[in-house]
Amino acid sequence: xxxxxxxxxxxxxxxxxxxxxxxxxxxxxxxxxxxxxxxxxxxxxxxxxxxxxxxxxxxxxxxxxxxxxxxxxxxxxxxxxxxxxxxxxxxxxxxxxxxxxxxxxxxxxxxxxxxxxxxxxxxxxxxxxxxxxxxxxxxxxxxxxxxxxxxxxxxxxxxxxxxxxxxxxxxxxxxxxxxxxxxxxxxxxxxxxxxxxxxxxxxxxxxxxxxxxxxxxxxxxxxxxxxxxxxxxxxxxxxxxxxxxxxxxxxxxxxxxxxxxxxxxxxxxxxxxxxxxxxxxxxxxxxxxxxxxxxxxxxxxxxxxxxxxxxxxxxxxxxxxxxxxxxxxxxxxxxxxxxxxxxxxxxxxxxxxxxxxxxxxxxxxxxxxxxxxxxxxxxxxxxxxxxxxxxxxxxxxxxxxxxxxxxx
Amino acid sequence: xxxxxxxxxxxxxxxxxxxxxxxxxxxxxxxxxxxxxxxxxxxxxxxxxxxxxxxxxxxxxxxxxxxxxxxxxxxxxxxxxxxxxxxxxxxxxxxxxxxxxxxxxxxxxxxxxxxxxxxxxxxxxxxxxxxxxxxxxxxxxxxxxxxxxxxxxxxxxxxxxxxxxxxxxxxxxxxxxxxxxxxxxxxxxxxxxxxxxxxxxxxxxxxxxxxxxxxxxxxxxxxxxxxxxxxxxxxxxxxxxxxxxxxxxxxxxxxxxxxxxxxxxxxxxxxxxxxxxxxxxxxxxxxxxxxxxxxxxxxxxxxxxxxxxxxxxxxxxxxxxxxxxxxxxxxxxxxxxxxxxxxxxxxxxxxxxxxxxxxxxxxxxxxxxxxxxxxxxxxxxxxxxxxxxxxxxxxxxxxxxxxxxxxx
Numbered sequence: 001x002x003x004x005x006x007x008x009x010x011x012x013x014x015x016x017x018x019x020x021x022x023x024x025x026x027x028x029x030x031x032x033x034x035x036x037x038x039x040x041x042x043x044x045x046x047x048x049x050x051x052x053x054x055x056x057x058x059x060x061x062x063x064x065x066x067x068x069x070x071x072x073x074x075x076x077x078x079x080x081x082x083x084x085x086x087x088x089x090x091x092x093x094x095x096x097x098x099x100x101x102x103x104x105x106x107x108x109x110x111x112x113x114x115x116x117x118x119x120x121x122x123x124x125x126x127x128x129x130x131x132x133x134x135x136x137x138x139x140x141x142x143x144x145x146x147x148x149x150x151x152x153x154x155x156x157x158x159x160x161x162x163x164x165x166x167x168x169x170x171x172x173x174x175x176x177x178x179x180x181x182x183x184x185x186x187x188x189x190x191x192x193x194x195x196x197x198x199x200x201x202x203x204x205x206x207x208x209x210x211x212x213x214x215x216x217x218x219x220x221x222x223x224x225x226x227x228x229x230x231x232x233x234x235x236x237x238x239x240x241x242x243x244x245x246x247x248x249x250x251x252x253x254x255x256x257x258x259x260x261x262x263x264x265x266x267x268x269x270x271x272x273x274x275x276x277x278x279x280x281x282x283x284x285x286x287x288x289x290x291x292x293x294x295x296x297x298x299x300x301x302x303x304x305x306x307x308x309x310x311x312x313x314x315x316x317x318x319x320x321x322x323x324x325x326x327x328x329x330x331x332x333x334x335x336x337x338x339x340x341x342x343x344x345x346x347x348x349x350x351x352x353x354x355x356x357x358x359x360x361x362x363x364x365x366x367x368x369x370x371x372x373x374x375x376x377x378x379x380x381x382x383x384x385x386x387x388x389x390x391x392x393x394x395x396x397x398x399x400x401x402x403x404x405x406x407x408x
Numbered sequence: 409x410x411x412x413x414x415x416x417x418x419x420x421x422x423x424x425x426x427x428x429x430x431x432x433x434x435x436x437x438x439x440x441x442x443x444x445x446x447x448x449x450x451x452x453x454x455x456x457x458x459x460x461x462x463x464x465x466x467x468x469x470x471x472x473x474x475x476x477x478x479x480x481x482x483x484x485x486x487x488x489x490x491x492x493x494x495x496x497x498x499x500x501x502x503x504x505x506x507x508x509x510x511x512x513x514x515x516x517x518x519x520x521x522x523x524x525x526x527x528x529x530x531x532x533x534x535x536x537x538x539x540x541x542x543x544x545x546x547x548x549x550x551x552x553x554x555x556x557x558x559x560x561x562x563x564x565x566x567x568x569x570x571x572x573x574x575x576x577x578x579x580x581x582x583x584x585x586x587x588x589x590x591x592x593x594x595x596x597x598x599x600x601x602x603x604x605x606x607x608x609x610x611x612x613x614x615x616x617x618x619x620x621x622x623x624x625x626x627x628x629x630x631x632x633x634x635x636x637x638x639x640x641x642x643x644x645x646x647x648x649x650x651x652x653x654x655x656x657x658x659x660x661x662x663x664x665x666x667x668x669x670x671x672x673x674x675x676x677x678x679x680x681x682x683x684x685x686x687x688x689x690x691x692x693x694x695x696x697x698x699x700x701x702x703x704x705x706x707x708x709x710x711x712x713x714x715x716x717x718x719x720x721x722x723x724x725x726x727x728x729x730x731x732x733x734x735x736x737x738x739x740x741x742x743x744x745x746x747x748x749x750x751x752x753x754x755x756x757x758x759x760x761x762x763x764x765x766x767x768x769x770x771x772x773x774x775x776x777x778x779x780x781x782x783x784x785x786x787x788x789x790x791x792x793x794x795x796x797x798x799x800x801x802x803x804x805x806x807x808x809x810x811x812x813x814x815x816x
Binding site: 129190191192193194209211213221222223224225226227228229230232235237238240241242244245248251252257258259260261262263264265266267270271272273274275276282284286320352353354355376377378379380381 | 537598599600601602617619621629630631632633634635636637638640643645646648649650652653656659660665667668669670671672673674675678679680681682683684690692694728760761762763784785786787788789
């Protein structure tokens, strides 16, 4: 059994949390910025101190390899991401990287040498908030995104990923290509309220929700808000409001786990006394059941159509992105349950509403995830918080599970 | 009886319409821009050709005075505005100024000298689309807005009205102060569909709708769109959509003439996979019945409150502006009806859903308005159109009514 050093783990967490810290206790550490460079430097230094061979690939993913006793065995891959949302929290991503780092340190402390190698990774641009595509480094690694496509993405100021990597010195020369992986395990915060609501310290993630992203554009006619009677209007805002109201009611009709969100919304021309002729909004629908997502998408189309016919407007609805639900590897989940049972830890099996780098790696290797509870389910903001004892419990299970997987 | 020269009227209309013309047959002649300077220059030249004394006041209103036979009599004030909306139409405002100009020319043609003087006016910044306050020149003139306040207003680029007036040479030195006015008459397009729907060529305006402008800010909490279940969300967009849906249904419940419009709407943070924590929108409610406006405002507050309580959000609703309905002078309306009856013109009495410069002048002098029909009720865009024969009919009645008022 491997035991983590709680104090060292906490010191690492506090030290890394100072890099790109915000005044309100969060992190503003957008991918491939100066703050990201500094946290990457700290990570590389920590890997070197452990005597690991460090590789940086062409999309900036950082790997460190600890050899096992069997030089031909496929490695166990562990880690997460160190970039943050704008004014995001300290736990999202970082906790998983530091739990992986602490796992390696604990193995080292106790002189444990499993037969399999262990690879630790920090993925580039998980958040997708500076450069558009989330899960970027893991997508290129797993073959879902072309390297050239990824390198050519631009941020709001027109800087490419290629130039941003080069500017911080993380344009590595290692090819971005998947290697054979025995098992991949990622620790992350839940980012939802269920673990806390149910009083559990640990979530064993069964898989990830399927989701669809849509963009609707409603077209009406702009008119003077005074002399134009209600019955002759083609009010794009009125149609959009009706549609969004119904879209927000869909999940309750479809499934207990479904969610729908309208996260972007704009109208034109946008003048207080002018009936809007254009409304544009996005829809994000998710469920662990792909059939529910498909039905939700169909209903979104219907609701927009109904709203448009009521308001004499027309709509175009574009499918932006669709991803089917992911089931994680049942054998790794069994290992996790065994560890939790041995330690007498209250846990639950649950799906993840958010995609993670592990979703990508699951496409090429047996994969699973652990969740630590998020207080009030808050995330992607400075209030994001996980009780430290929950971090320790989850990281302890993580280290032992990695140990067991590397010993298989 | 005064008869207008249809051909001259049309030539003037076409000539003025070339100043600031858009490719699609509209006008882009924002107040106090270079295009506005050119149309003002044309107007001043036309007044000078008629031998009128021209005055420009400190807010840039242009007056021309034609003396009557009685030097002590109060004048009849005629005119409208020459500025346009961004990519607006050729008829809004301009038709009223040119009908007034044609009226003076027709009187001159026939050597008619009524006992009262006639003052023609072009008001500054009726539209309020470059500088925020609509009806600006007429508001300062009638005492509703302080001159210094008006001169200090800024456009989107930080230019003040003061500097904009000076840049085009229309920072006049005449004081902006009301004089005694016997009667004021403004011709304008309807900007609504009723005259066309009812097959009438002329609207005799009884008064102007009362209106209230409100701004609502709904505050929730931003959360990740995936792992945050519907029941723990405080979704500002969802609350706003429900509220806006209900606000758009209010008029049909309150009164046949009431209208409500949500013309501005924005959310934050505005990311496809983030539950919005803020939604902000404006509400414009109008009716000819002030009690209906007051009840609509109360209901708007209630609907926002209900929507917020359903979605665990909170709202602040700010009253931006309130203006009571205006009744125009019944005696001037009688003159207009007499003229229409004499000419056998199909007309209707109607309120105006939009405020006009005449609304302001009505506060200090007996005032009325005439409307020409708007095809499909379209206005404030390049498609704005009035059949030329309707322009001629309306301008003909206008000229004769001015003649009769000036002869009182």
